[in-house]
Amino acid sequence: MSAIPKKVAERITKNLKKFQPVLSSAKDRDVNESDTVVIVTDMLAELFGYDKYSEITTEYVIRGTYCDLAIKVANEIRFIIEVKAIGLGLKEAHVKQAVDYAANKGVDWAILTNGVTWQIYSIHFGKPISQELVLEINFLEMSHRASADVEALFLLAREGLNKSLLADYHTQLQATNKYIMSAIILSDPVLNKIRREVRRMAPDVKVKNEDIKESLIQDVLKREVVVGEEVDEARKKVKKSFRKKSITTSKPNPKSDIKEVIEQDEGEVKNNVENGP
Numbered sequence: 001m002s003a004i005p006k007k008v009a010e011r012i013t014k015n016l017k018k019f020q021p022v023l024s025s026a027k028d029r030d031v032n033e034s035d036t037v038v039i040v041t042d043m044l045a046e047l048f049g050y051d052k053y054s055e056i057t058t059e060y061v062i063r064g065t066y067c068d069l070a071i072k073v074a075n076e077i078r079f080i081i082e083v084k085a086i087g088l089g090l091k092e093a094h095v096k097q098a099v100d101y102a103a104n105k106g107v108d109w110a111i112l113t114n115g116v117t118w119q120i121y122s123i124h125f126g127k128p129i130s131q132e133l134v135l136e137i138n139f140l141e142m143s144h145r146a147s148a149d150v151e152a153l154f155l156l157a158r159e160g161l162n163k164s165l166l167a168d169y170h171t172q173l174q175a176t177n178k179y180i181m182s183a184i185i186l187s188d189p190v191l192n193k194i195r196r197e198v199r200r201m202a203p204d205v206k207v208k209n210e211d212i213k214e215s216l217i218q219d220v221l222k223r224e225v226v227v228g229e230e231v232d233e234a235r236k237k238v239k240k241s242f243r244k245k246s247i248t249t250s251k252p253n254p255k256s257d258i259k260e261v262i263e264q265d266e267g268e269v270k271n272n273v274e275n276g277p
Contacts, residue, residue, distance in 0.1 A: 004154050008049070012153050013144040015047035023086070023116050023139055030087040036115045037068050037083045043115075044071070044081075049158035067101040071161075078161060081111040088114055099123060099131045109166070116140050120156070122170050134170045182225035183235045186213055 004012075019039070026039060037058070045052040050071060060070040060080070069081035082098035084090065094112055102110035102123050110131070112119045120135040135155060142149040155166045184190060191209040198207050217226050 004150065005159065008154065008157060008159050009150055011049065012047060012150050012157065015043070016139070016142060016144045016149075016153065019043055019047060020139060020142075026086050027116060027140075031085065033068075033083060033085040033088075036086045039086075039115050040081070040083050040113060041069065044069070047153070048156055055158070062101050062104050067098075073158075073161065077105055077107050079109045079111050080105065080107050081113065084112070084114045086115040090114060090117055090119060095119070095121065095131065099129070103129045118156075120166070132170075134166070182221055185221070186216060186226070186235075187239075 019042075022039060026035065031039075041052070041056055041058070044050045044056050050056050050073075055071060055073055057070040057072050057077075059066040059068065060077075062080075067080050068083040070077050071079040071081070080098065080102040082094065082101060084094055090112055098110040098112040099121060102108070102121075103125070106125075108123055110121045110123060112121070116139050118135075118137040118139070119133060120137075121131040122134050124130045124132065135152065137152060142153075144150070154160045155169055160166065188209065191212050194212050195207055195209055198205065198212070
């Protein structure tokens, strides 16, 4: 992540300390949704740095109804924000409402909050439209002394928006999520490496990539990372990545490739020659 400018870090830490007792008091009083919207609006301006009069839009109209808030920068809606009363727990129905608002306007990001908890969703415009929880913040559990907490808030700040930090953070999460890791492990290049290591430890053992893959699926990896839509999408990304690498790699030397195969799989090649495939 980019270094946080000193002035921005000071603003975030100062207002984090300011709003924590405000939120705690509002929660104890169980204030209604309208009062929660007022607090959230002040947080967007004072803590996150958005201009209260030109960049924070209240009751933004979407298909004849209103979402509570929207962040509009350079004449473009960047966040749709749905606010619930501070004492109300955030539920799946609330997520769907916020996502639907964002999707109807073609906005990539939706925020669902009750003032204390902030959930930031990335909208995927596929068929069907879906969402991914990218970041969740609980203001009453944060510390102004914790650099990780300040960095998390910086992702949503006006200055972070200029640098597309939230999008970069999301990309990093996608690159290391459990589905991508599983797809990489089950890919042919990695299975080849595992097979070679198995043969190195046990030269007399005949093992195929299919055997290793089956063992990984049945005994090593969880079912949720080997079956499902997310898994299929991850495999497509991994295959695409390997194809790009193959295209950009310089043209191989056939003799060198044959030599490498013989050196790495000498036992298997010898067995095929003697006994047939």
